[in-house]
Amino acid sequence: PPHSVDVAVIGAGAAGLMAAGRMGQAGLRVVVFDHNDEPGRKILISGGGRCNFTHLDAAPRHYLSANPHFVKSALARYTPADFVRMVDRHHIAWHHKSPGQLFCDGSARQIVNMLMAECPAGQVTFQFGTRLTAVDHCEDRFCLATTAGAFEARSVVLATGGLSIPKLGASSFSYDVAKRFGHSLVPTRAGLVPFVLSGGPEADALRDLAGVSVPSRIKVAKETFSDALLFTHRGLSGPALLQASSYWTHGGILGIDLLPGGDALSFLTDGRRRRPRAALATVLSELLPQRLARFLTHEVEETETMANQPDRRLRGLAERIHRWQIVPAGTEGYAKAEVTCGGIDTRDLSSQNMGSRRVPGLFVIGEAVDVTGWLGGYNFQWAWSSAVAAAGGAVEH
Ligand code: FAD
Structure with missing residues (x-):
């Protein structure tokens, strides 16, 4: 029985x-x-x-x-x-x-x-x-x-x-x-899962950032999460991104602020006055981890000094820092x-x-x-x- x-x-x-x-x-x-x-x-x-x-x-x-x-x-x-x-x-x-x-x-x-x-x-x-x-x-x-x-x-x-x-x-x-x-x-x-980025030059360059962690604010769908972002070998993780993943659907955009609460443009403009002979990446690394600063400025000649950075470039960089947009290829599943x-x-x-x-x-x-x-x-x-x-x-x- x-x-x-x-x-x-x-x-x-x-x-x-x-x-x-x-x-x-x-x-x-x-x-x-x-x-x-x-x-x-x-x-x-x-x-x-x-x-x-x-x-x-x-x-x-x-x-x-x-x-x-x-x-x-x-x-x-x-x-x-x-x-x-x-x-x-x-x-x-x-x-x-x-x-x-x-x-x-x-x-x-x-x-x-x-x-x-x-x-x-x-x-x-x-x-x-x-x-x-x-x-x-x-x-x-x-x-x-x-x-x-x-x-x-x-x-x-x-x-x-x-x-x-x-x-x-x-x-x-x-x-x-x-x-x-x-x-x-x-x-x-x-859900609560790391993101994977697709191939391409940007994703390849991002791989060099594996291990870098920064405070961030992530917008996804109608939600915003403020917490750490961690770059990984395959994409993005850290608590803010894990949270975002639960709200993310395929094709969705992540809006990333790498300097939440800060003002990158006034920092850069001020930096141009303070350190006219320094390289852009050097000044930016006062604010962000060095590897990330180099990644964000990789299109700029290292020999170009701060004094030579036009407003347009500083505005573009600040925009990237506060409103970086990424469409992940998927998640780690x-x-x-x-x-x-x-x-x-x-x-x-x-x-x-x-x-x-x-x-x-x-x-x-x-x-x-x-x-x-x-x-x-x-x-x-x-x-x-x-x-x-x-x-x-x-x-x-
Ligand atoms: P589970 O705890 O997963 O239990 C399900 C059980 O069913 C398991 O023992 C499994 O062996 C058994 N089972 C499955 N299939 C069968 C089957 N066919 N026949 C017989 N048995 C079966 N949440 C938090 O709130 N805080 C945390 O710190 C946290 N950390 C986490 C870390 C990791 C790495 C992971 C993966 C999850 C974490 N979570 C955390 C989420 C949390 O673990 C789950 O939400 C929670 O365990 C769900 O409880 P549950 O009882 O529904 O399922």
Whole structure:
């Protein structure tokens, strides 16, 4: 006979572990499946190994979704402060990186250990290294065929995340199951991902800048992000560009300000007075990293002194510094993306408890849903909040 449980959670990542703990504590018998041999592999590498586990300001405007209102209910009912209380209860030390952006002082492993410790033994069991071959809805129960045998559950929680980083075990499992149960998908694309530039003289010259990092302001679609820009061997990265990538679509223009808050033209004009005999690149490197200064002035003869730079050239250079426009060839794709934009359409999900409107007892949480957070701890907060909402739904089901 099949193993019978109240809830089967598929995916032992951030959202699945959180949901399992809450449901176990509420007295449900829960089984958690994961095809990896251990839980939370993405948590372990997150935030450079320190897990940026939440952002205290998490609000709907930090999330992309076809329905921007969808996140409101779950985020309001399980807040960043609620998660911090749990972290404190487990005596995990943490710090702000930027205001509100919280990281472990020690290691991301502490977050995985905490989530596992929150799962009451006896109530929550784990099936690691297990593949699911079928999830069917028969009468009022779900039947699951797995490499660890057959299981029957009153509810199923889909928590296998998005497509980012297949090497860590990402798969389209939740999308596929939801689709089979009549749910629609919002087309997916890589988010929080470095840009790739196409070939050509400019891109070749840019490659020499690999490793250079500058403060920047990036305009993309209707959004603006102020943060570091990092030149890479293949294109552009750094937090500002990662943020921009989630809003970028093929063919879109990035407007780049390499001197946010500054005034390049008055600096250059003043520089012409101050250092008439210096080269343009030399003066500009007072303001920008030397390699970048040289790149921006590569069309100017090095022997030409500042005194000989016409206004027109200084204006053109200032324009380039403040309003550089680039059309990236693409992104590094799911292999390098922190998140997946798009996913299971929120239209057929309850924002109160993440329950399917098509199949009672089916819940979808975390990144599998068409909800994508900004960089900065917002994605984990969505995982926690959506998991708690679904746990409430499963308890009532
Ligand atoms: P996941 O945590 O990805 O968990 C999904 C689980 O499902 C995995 O354990 C996987 O093995 C399992 N699974 C997948 N397919 C199957 C299948 N077919 N059968 C069985 N099991 C399956 N967000 C932040 O907020 N802060 C950060 O600091 C941060 N850093 C990141 C760093 C990197 C490098 C990456 C890639 C992401 C980072 N993120 C961060 C994003 C964050 O990790 C995700 O948004 C979050 O983990 C999503 O939680 P989830 O539970 O929905 O999915």
